[in-house]
Amino acid sequence: MNTNNKRSDKLILRLFIAGKTLRCITALNNLKLICEESMKGKYKIEVIDILKNPKLAKENQILAIPTLVRKLPLPRKNIIGDLSDRELVIAGLNYRTNI
Amino acid sequence: MRTTKNNFKRKTLPKSPTSIQGLDEITGGGLPKGRPTLVCGGAGCGKTLFAMEFLVRGATEYNEPGVFISFEETENELTSNVASLGFDLKKLVAQKKIWLEHIHVEREEIEQIGDYDLEGLFVRIHYAIESIGAKRVVLDTLETLFSELPNSQILRSELRRLFNWLKKKGVTTIITAERGDGTLTRNGLEEYVSDCVILLDHRVNDQSSIRRLRIVKYRGSTHGTNEYPFLIDEDGFSVLPVTSLGLNYDSSLERISTGIPRLDTMLSGKGYFRGSTVLVSGTAGTGKTSIAAQFVEAACKRGEKVLYFTFEESPGQLTRNMKSIGIDLEPWERKGLLQFHATRPTLYGLETHLTTSIKLINQFKPGIVILDPINGFMIGENQTEVKNMLLRLVDFLKMKRITAFFTSLTTANDNLENSDVYVSSLIDTWLLLRDIEIGGERNRGLYVLKSRGMAHSNQIREFRLTNDGIELVDVYVGVDGVLTGSARLSRELEDDAEKLLRQQEIGSKQFSLERKREAMEAQIIVLRSEFEAEESESLKIIGIEKARNERFSKDKAEMAKSRKGDIPLKTIKTKKKK
Numbered sequence: 001m002n003t004n005n006k007r008s009d010k011l012i013l014r015l016f017i018a019g020k021t022l023r024c025i026t027a028l029n030n031l032k033l034i035c036e037e038s039m040k041g042k043y044k045i046e047v048i049d050i051l052k053n054p055k056l057a058k059e060n061q062i063l064a065i066p067t068l069v070r071k072l073p074l075p076r077k078n079i080i081g082d083l084s085d086r087e088l089v090i091a092g093l094n095y096r097t098n099i
Numbered sequence: 100m101r102t103t104k105n106n107f108k109r110k111t112l113p114k115s116p117t118s119i120q121g122l123d124e125i126t127g128g129g130l131p132k133g134r135p136t137l138v139c140g141g142a143g144c145g146k147t148l149f150a151m152e153f154l155v156r157g158a159t160e161y162n163e164p165g166v167f168i169s170f171e172e173t174e175n176e177l178t179s180n181v182a183s184l185g186f187d188l189k190k191l192v193a194q195k196k197i198w199l200e201h202i203h204v205e206r207e208e209i210e211q212i213g214d215y216d217l218e219g220l221f222v223r224i225h226y227a228i229e230s231i232g233a234k235r236v237v238l239d240t241l242e243t244l245f246s247e248l249p250n251s252q253i254l255r256s257e258l259r260r261l262f263n264w265l266k267k268k269g270v271t272t273i274i275t276a277e278r279g280d281g282t283l284t285r286n287g288l289e290e291y292v293s294d295c296v297i298l299l300d301h302r303v304n305d306q307s308s309i310r311r312l313r314i315v316k317y318r319g320s321t322h323g324t325n326e327y328p329f330l331i332d333e334d335g336f337s338v339l340p341v342t343s344l345g346l347n348y349d350s351s352l353e354r355i356s357t358g359i360p361r362l363d364t365m366l367s368g369k370g371y372f373r374g375s376t377v378l379v380s381g382t383a384g385t386g387k388t389s390i391a392a393q394f395v396e397a398a399c400k401r402g403e404k405v406l407y408f409t410f411e412e413s414p415g416q417l418t419r420n421m422k423s424i425g426i427d428l429e430p431w432e433r434k435g436l437l438q439f440h441a442t443r444p445t446l447y448g449l450e451t452h453l454t455t456s457i458k459l460i461n462q463f464k465p466g467i468v469i470l471d472p473i474n475g476f477m478i479g480e481n482q483t484e485v486k487n488m489l490l491r492l493v494d495f496l497k498m499k500r501i502t503a504f505f506t507s508l509t510t511a512n513d514n515l516e517n518s519d520v521y522v523s524s525l526i527d528t529w530l531l532l533r534d535i536e537i538g539g540e541r542n543r544g545l546y547v548l549k550s551r552g553m554a555h556s557n558q559i560r561e562f563r564l565t566n567d568g569i570e571l572v573d574v575y576v577g578v579d580g581v582l583t584g585s586a587r588l589s590r591e592l593e594d595d596a597e598k599l600l601r602q603q604e605i606g607s608k609q610f611s612l613e614r615k616r617e618a619m620e621a622q623i624i625v626l627r628s629e630f631e632a633e634e635s636e637s638l639k640i641i642g643i644e645k646a647r648n649e650r651f652s653k654d655k656a657e658m659a660k661s662r663k664g665d666i667p668l669k670t671i672k673t674k675k676k677k
Contacts, residue, residue, distance in 0.1 A: 018218035027213070050219060054226035057219050061203055064248060065218035080248075081213035088212045 011035075011043040011093065012072040018065045019051045023082050027066035030083040038090055112319045115163075115235070115271040118156035119149070121338030125323035126314065130295055135262050135272040137292040139283045140299030145310065145331050146275040147172070148184070149299065150237040152335045153273055155186045158196035163234035163271075166198040166227040170243040174199040184335045195231045204247040211249040217257040221264065228270060236265065236272045245286050259291045283315065294318045300326070309450055312338055328450035337454055350374065350552075351500060355467075358397030359390070361571035362530075365547055365556035371528055372552060373466075374500040376493050378522065380507040381532030385543050386564055387506035388412070390530065391469050392421040392428060393569050394504060399431035403466035406459060407439050410475040414439035425567040438463055444475030449488045452476070457495055468496060472506040473522070486522060493525045527551045532562065535574075535583045542584035545571065561587065 015031060017024035028047060035043045050057040050065070060069065064080040070093055079092045114128035123129050130136045130153070138146050147169075154165035169177055177199060178188040191197040200223065228236065241258065245251055265272045274292055276284035283289045289296055296315040301308060311326040329338040354369035363370045371377055379387045395405050409417055417439070418428045431437040440459060444452070460468060470492075476485045489505075496503045507522070523529065529548040534541045545562040547555040560571040561583045575582035575590050582590050 016219065018222055021218075023214060023216065030213075050222045054222050057223050057226070058200065062219040062223075063202060063204055063217055063244070064209075064215040064220075065222075066215065067219065076208065077210070078208045079210045079212055080215040081211045082215070084213035088210075092210045092212060 010072065011039060011070070012046070013043060013093075014046045014048060014060075014069040014071055016048050016050055016057070016060070016062045016065060016067045016069065019049065024066050026084070027068070027082045030086075030089070031068065034083070034086050034089050114320075115157070116161065117153050118160050119152055119336045119338060121327070121329070122312075122336075125327060125338065126295075126317065127320055127322060130271055130273070131317070131320070132271050133266065133269040134294040135265055135274055135292045136295040136297065137274050137276060137284070137289055138297045138299065139276045139278050139289070141278045141301060144299040144301040145329075145336065146299060147177075147239050148181070148331055149297075149336055150239055150273045150275055151177070151181050151186065152184075154197060154235055154237055155181075155188075155191065157235045157271075158191055164196045164198070164231040165235035165237065166200070166224065166231070166233045166270075167237045167239065168224060168227070169199065169201050169239045170203070171240050173201045173203075177201075184331075184333060186335075198227045198231050198233065200227055204244075206247050209247075209249065215250075215253060217254075217261065220257075221261065224261075224265075225268075228268065234270060236270045238272065238274045240275050240277065242276050242284065242286050242288065251286070255286075258288070262291050299329075328453070330450055330454040332451075332454065332458075334458070355401075355403075355502065356397050357390075358393035358395075359569050359571060361560065362390075362545075362569075365558070365560065365571075366528065366550055367553040367555055369553075371502060373502055374497055375527035375551070376496070376503045376505070376525055377528045377530070378505045378507060378526040379530045379532065380509050381543075382509055382534060385532035385534060386562060386569070387508070387532060388417065388471055389421070389424055389426070389564055389569055390532075391471055391504055391506055392417075392424075392426045395428060395437060395467070395469065396426050396431070398467050399428075399434075399436045402436070404463060405431075405437045405467045405469065406463050406465040407437060407469045407471070408456065409439060409441045409469075409471050410444045411472065413441055423566075424564045424569070438465070449476060449484055453488050453491055456492060460496070460499070460501065465501060467502045467504060469504045470506070472508050474508045486525075489522055490525055528555075535561075535581065537581075537583060538586040540584050540586075542587075544574065544581075544583060 013031070013035075015028060017028065031045060035045065048056055050062060056062075066080070066082060068079040068083065068089075070077040070079075077092070079089065083089050113132040114126070114130065115132040116123050116129035117126075138149055140146050151167065154167055157163040157165050167177070172180065178192075181188060188197060188199065192199060202220070202223070224236065227233065244254060244258075248254055262272075262274075274288065276286075276288050278298075279285035279287075283296065283298065293316070295317045298313045298315050300311045300313070302311065303309075310329050310331070312329045313326045314322045314324065327338050329336060351373040353373040354371065355373050356363050356370040357366065379390050381387050391407075395407060398405050407414075407417075412420070414432075418432070421428055428437060432439065438459075440456075442452070442455075456468075473485070473489065476488065493503060505522070505526075526549070528550040531546055531548045533544050533546075535544045536542075543562040543564075544559050546557075546559045549555075559574050559581060561574045563570045563572055572587075575587040
């Protein structure tokens with residue numbers, strides 16, 4: 001379990017957006033804020049604009065925008081919406097319980 | 100408003116042909132071009148197939164590439180599912196004519212925090228359309244999104260936006276949806292897609308299933324409003340709108356022999372009209388199939404192709420039975436002029452029968468089609484449906500100028516003329532076979548109940564199955580009424596005996612007359628010879644008398660000469676000169 005914890009220490013997130021719409025920017029800002037505040041240094045955010053890279057939308061089965069994908073730690077998890085509720089996002093990412 | 104009024108032209112909506120057999124006819128050309136169409140129906144009614152055929156036909160026949168967005172089946176599942184219908188999706192995908200995309204979301208993986216939209220779906224559809232230049236799009240069971248994504252309110256507004264967006268893009272779209280309880284779709288998609296709604300239905304009546312299609316609405320276009328039966332088989336989807344064909348076929352004046360010379364004579368000497376519909380009805384064992392077989396044989400001899408649908412006997416049994424009355428159908432079957440098709444009527448629904456028949460007819464292209472018998476279709480109280488089916492078939496056959504020959508089994512209790520009333524209006528020539536019971540035996544009688552467009556016989560003929568085929572015999576019509584069979588035979592024998600007697604009488608009369616003439620002539624001869632004898636006797640006497648007279652006057656003159664009498668000189672002189 002310990003080794004597992006170490007490995008999953010790092011949170012790898014992917015945020016799918018479609019252009020610079022208000023909702024997408026809000027989501028990105030919310031995410032950044034939450035991560036900075038609660039898990040500083042332990043996360044990595046990758047932002048993917050499906051307008052620029054539509055193939056990735058297919059590969060990742062993205063429908064709703066914005067979608068936040070927790071790639072690591074497993075299991076993969078998706079959160080859709082503009083991430084406007086901080087507590088829910090933290091709970092949703094399951095960050096604390098996983099440690 | 101004013102300009103539109105002024106420039107008003109009767110312009111039909113541009114349409115996107117589906118090439119689905121029959122559908123384009125009832126929609127007047129296809130689905131509304133550049134607009135979404137909703138196809139709804141219960142599970143297993145063929146929605147996916149309908150949509151897929153629309154895409155494949157578009158890609159292969161109209162050079163309109165299509166995008167298939169599947170929310171239920173994966174690409175591989177789809178490919179193998181429609182392969183059985185002869186669609187090679189792999190090839191079409193490789194040729195960039197079809198784009199398959201499976202959209203799937205695991206509900207468990209998803210959590211909603213805050214507002215979202217479906218831009219991901221939009222982008223994916225857009226990307227797919229742009230990649231192959233698609234003109235047609237299918238969204239197969241879009242409604243699964245409602246169970247996969249949270250917040251149906253957002254979903255609704257997003258779907259509304261999606262349909263508008265698709266309309267703007269000008270792609271012809273089919274959206275499929277499950278039928279809801281009392282509504283067309285479970286989530287009320289029909290509120291958003293209002294251009295064209297097609298309802299597919301799959302019912303089971305009396306253990307046979309019937310698929311039906313109905314166009315619930317079609318904005319800006321006229322369309323057939325009926326429920327049309329449709330069928331899914333190895334060639335895909337086909338709708339049977341034959342009732343829309345109307346009555347505008349040509350009628351042939353050509354006549355074809357029935358194969359029974361005397362029956363031809365009854366039908367004003369020439370037989371049935373080509374392309375007409377013939378019904379032979381009668382009770383069990385009256386020889387309906389035999390009349391059909393005789394007709395088949397005659398047609399094959401002329402070199403025509405015959406397609407024989409048998410619903411009660413196997414082809415082997417039928418050929419064997421027909422051999423017993425001297426009709427050998429086997430060689431024609433071997434030559435390929437005759438094709439049997441045997442099915443139990445209960446095996447499929449009526450529509451399946453109809454479509455398979457039509458398909459077989461299209462493949463085989465016969466001149467004559469036999470349906471033997473049509474009663475098998477009557478299951479319970481489905482007269483109207485049977486009639487509709489036959490009507491469609493008859494319409495189809497008439498269009499193709501194919502002569503249709505139906506047999507129908509009637510029950511002995513019914514009034515024969517009434518028993519087939521449900522089809523009678525479709526029939527051009529109706530032969531009725533009936534049992535005539537006289538003198539403890541049953542015999543078959545045949546008459547022409549009706550025959551449109553010809554002066555047909557009104558006589559009853561006795562109908563006999565002999566070793567050399569069918570024979571029609573005049574029935575005995577006399578003081579005792581109509582007699583058939585041995586009653587007719589004995590009556591005819593009696594008649595013959597009477598005739599013989601009369602002939603003998605006449606003979607003897609003639610004979611005695613002859614004798615009298617001979618006697619008379621003999622008498623004449625006797626009389627003549629008597630007369631001749633008398634005549635010669637008389638002539639002899641006359642001759643003697645004459646000679647004596649001459650002698651006497653000569654003597655007298657000589658005497659005078661010698662006495663130097665005063666006999667005029669002249670006479671003496673001349674006598675001297677002599």
